[in-house]
Amino acid sequence: MGTHASRLSVDGDEVPPYVPRDIDDELDRRLREAALDPNGGMVLATGASTAGKTRAMLAALARTLPNRRIVHPPENTNLKLLPNWLKEKSENASDGWVVWMDDLERYLGPSGMDPSWISELGSARAIVAATIRTKNLEALRPARTDGPQTNAIGFQILKTTTPITIPDKWSPEERERAFASGDERLIEASTQNTFGISVYLAAGPQLQTDWEAGPNLGHPRGYALVSAAVNLASTGLSSAVTRQQLEDAHVEYLPKPPPLPEDSEDAWAWATSERCGVAGLLVPADAQGNQWRAFDYLTAANPPSEHAWLTSLNYANRQDRFTIAATAFSRGNFSYAEMALRPLAESGDPDAMFNLGGLAREVGRRKEAEQWLRKSSEAGHTIAMINLGHMLEQAGHIAEAESWYRPPAEIGITMAMSNLGNLLRMNNRTDEGESWLRPAAEAGDAIAMYNLGVLLESKGQPEETEYWYRKSAEAGDTDAMYNLGVILETNGHIEEAIKWYQKPAEAGNSNAMNNLGANLLNTGQSDKAEHWLRKGVEAGHTMAMNNLGKLMNLKGKAAEAEQLWRESINSGDNTMENSLGILLAKSGRLKEAEEYWTRAAKSGRTDAMNNLGSLYSHAGDINRAERWFRKSAEAGSAPAMRNLAKLLRKTGRKEEAASWIVKHRQH
CATH class of the missing domain: 3.40.50.300 (P-loop containing nucleotide triphosphate hydrolases)
Known part of the structure; x- marks a missing residue:
């Protein structure tokens, strides 16, 4: 069934009892x-x-x-x-x-x-x-x-x-269960802390050590045979190989300068002999011993060489070429991925055409990517249709994108249903978009759940919006987590909002960083708040600059608060112009305070208008003070109403002052 052999017990038992795992x-x-x-x-x-x-x-x-x-x-x-x-x-x-x-x-x-x-x-x-x-x-x-x-x-x-x-x-609890099993192998494994218990029982570290020590123990050719198998497997070659293939490939892996290698039979015996009663360095992949693999714990110190890639491709069957291509792609070795796929694609293989299109797209060869995806799609490859639709959608060819999304959507492929529904939603075909997004969401597609939530939010259906955002968030979609957090925060569920902001913040969402920091600050968790607000500032989020500035100002770090607010204002966010004016005024820089209050007042900030009125009043400029108090009061500012009434009383206009006092009390 694929389980590794284990060290034998003193009684000759091969399989130790199963130890319950935490998972x-x-x-x-x-x-x-x-x-x-x-x-x-x-x-x-x-x-x-x-x-x-x-x-x-x-x-x-x-x-x-x-x-x-x-x-x-x-x-x-x-x-x-x-x-x-x-x-x-x-x-x-x-x-x-x-x-x-x-x-x-x-x-x-x-x-x-x-x-x-x-x-x-x-x-x-x-x-x-x-x-x-x-x-x-x-x-x-x-x-x-x-x-x-x-x-x-x-x-x-x-x-x-x-x-x-x-x-x-293994966790401490798992080790305790292993120790309590009564099996001497498990007891021994549970008392060492260098390796996991399963690794120790399968003798993986011992086999790795034996392999690496091969040249020094007089087995350079045996070492090279195993190295060939390990390196071929590391390219993604999933098929087992023959002894002859390993012997053909092993010369590349002989140590340099090579010690005198042992003869072929000794090398093969050393590489395949059972160790620790468990396995050889090379293990048979069939009952006849014609096919071989490296023991799968063995790991090469370096990435595959050119020789390994080319040898793998030489040995590969059709299925191997796909796993080699995927492995090369994941390692950033795009040329080997292409070498694996191109012969198949050029012979008309739809899967290879699809994958070669994806590769060409990844390396920026957009025209070629579209050509291969189109060929694969025309051959009936449904996932290629989805990728081609996505490329066309990105290029603004909405009608053609829709035409390629539809065939796989109509046979129930949820990814296609999701993409088609969202394309329709974004092009104001809301009802039709919902008809595709809803079944995709109900089938468990997290992105469809999220986009259905966005659609329902635009239709003013808050309860179902929250339901689908929550379903998508529970399925791991970080955009949905953020949107759910916003809804919860708006509805006053701050603790739950904080929970949902956490993962998108950790994933790099700067809006979530700011909202998480702001809510932590409002719930008295200033140290955690500072951490996330600083993360938001590092990401260039101006509201995070504003909120961190507020926190620094509360902590008495006025210079840092000023720096943060100036940076935010210079980035185009005028939210903190009034607060920066207050901070400057407190430090005696009234001219600069006047500048920022004026900017804020002209953008409609009634608190800045009131502050300008107070500034001019203290300076004896009654006319300008009255003008700004009046503008702020007429816009509904209660402090400005009170200040205007005081100024009017001082200048003998008691009746008008009384009317503003009444308005202030009614406010």
């Missing part, structure tokens, strides 16, 4: 949810090599779905046929199926796995339980853009689920 409840919950969903689902565990992903997933399946039949498809098979096969064999699985995919990257490429395939499995009463190493997940999963959704190089199915991370470092 077990989450695994159980996600498996149950997938099993109950008529559209099925994929539960994906990720983590480092030998973190315990496979064992934890198998234990969770045994707990939650013990009566389901497990089907383990071979690599390099056409998985598109699997849903129908499972339906035909349904009498053999009355409680349903689990499709087991350990090391999921070995099944990717154009094997038929896409988001619709998951739903097809669901109709066959099957779910997918899979594992993938973190570094492979990051290399192969395409990133989601902020606007309409697209894919570059990578595999769309990896975006259909939120992976569950299995930590390689």
Whole structure:
């Protein structure tokens, strides 16, 4: 099933008892949810090599779905046929199926796995339980853009689920459970703190040390054979390789200057011999021992060389070329990604044309990107249609973008429905936009949820707006988190607003930084407030400058407050002109205070008008004082009404002064 062998116990037991992991409840919950969903689902565990992903997933399946039949498809098979096969064999699985995919990257490429395939499995009463190493997940999963959704190089199915991370470092509670198991291997592993328990049991560090020490122990050729396998795997070559292929490739990895290498048979025996009762440095990938892989814990110190990339491409089958391209793309080696894809694209492969279009777009070759995406779309590639639609939308070709979004939207692809709905919304076709956004949102698309919230907010439907922002926020969309925070703050739910502002602030949203800082300040958390307001200032947010200036002024740091407010004003935000005038007046710089109060007064600030009136009154300029008090009072300022009444009384106009006193009391 893909679990690593473990060190033998003193009694010769191969498998130690399972130690409950802290993540077990989450695994159980996600498996149950997938099993109950008529559209099925994929539960994906990720983590480092030998973190315990496979064992934890198998234990969770045994707990939650013990009566389901497990089907383990071979690599390099056409998985598109699997849903129908499972339906035909349904009498053999009355409680349903689990499709087991350990090391999921070995099944990717154009094997038929896409988001619709998951739903097809669901109709066959099957779910997918899979594992993938973190570094492979990051290399192969395409990133989601902020606007309409697209894919570059990578595999769309990896975006259909939120992976569950299995930590390689065990928590203190997990170590206590391991120690209490009574198994001497687990007891020994739990008392060392250098490695995770699963890593220690699988002897990963020992095998890494043995490999690296090979040249010094008289095995330079064995070391080179293993190095060839490790480096080929690091390029994304997911297929196993033959002994002959490793022997052809290994010369590049002989130490320089090379010590006298051992003969080929000794080298092969050293590389494949079992260590610690667990595994060799090279492990067989088939029962006959014709195909080999490096033990997957082994890691090369340096990135793949040109020789490794070219050798991988030479050995690669069609599926390998896609994983090599995705790996090269994630490493920024765009030329190797192109070398992997171009032969397939030029032979008419729709998947390769799609990926080559994404690559060309990423490196700025927009015209070429459009050409490849158009060819792939015309060949029926639905995700290419979405990407082509996005490119056309960005270029302002709205009608053509709509024409490419529609076909995948009409067959229920949520990404297309989301993009089409949002395009229609932004082009004032609100009702039609809602008709596409709503089903995409109800299908769980976080961006569709967010855009539906925006649409409903524009229609004045606050309750449903908040509902969809909250759903999107709970699904991880940081824009929705920010908008939900604004709604909650407006409605007086400050503590909850602070909670939702946190993640978008951490993700770099300067509006969220400012709002988070301001609300923390208003709730008496000045140190945390200062942290986030400073982050906002660093991002150039003028309101953050204003609010941090207020905080610095409260702390008696007038010079810093002045600097922040001047920077904000010079950036075009006049909010703090009156406050800066007050700060300047307190330090005796009345001329400068007058300048800023005048600017604020001319922009309609009644408090600045009143301050100008007070400035001129103290200076004995009664006419100008009265003019500014009167303008402020007539605009509704209660302090100005009082000050105007005082001035009128002093100048003998008692009747008018009394009328302003009445207005002040009524205000």
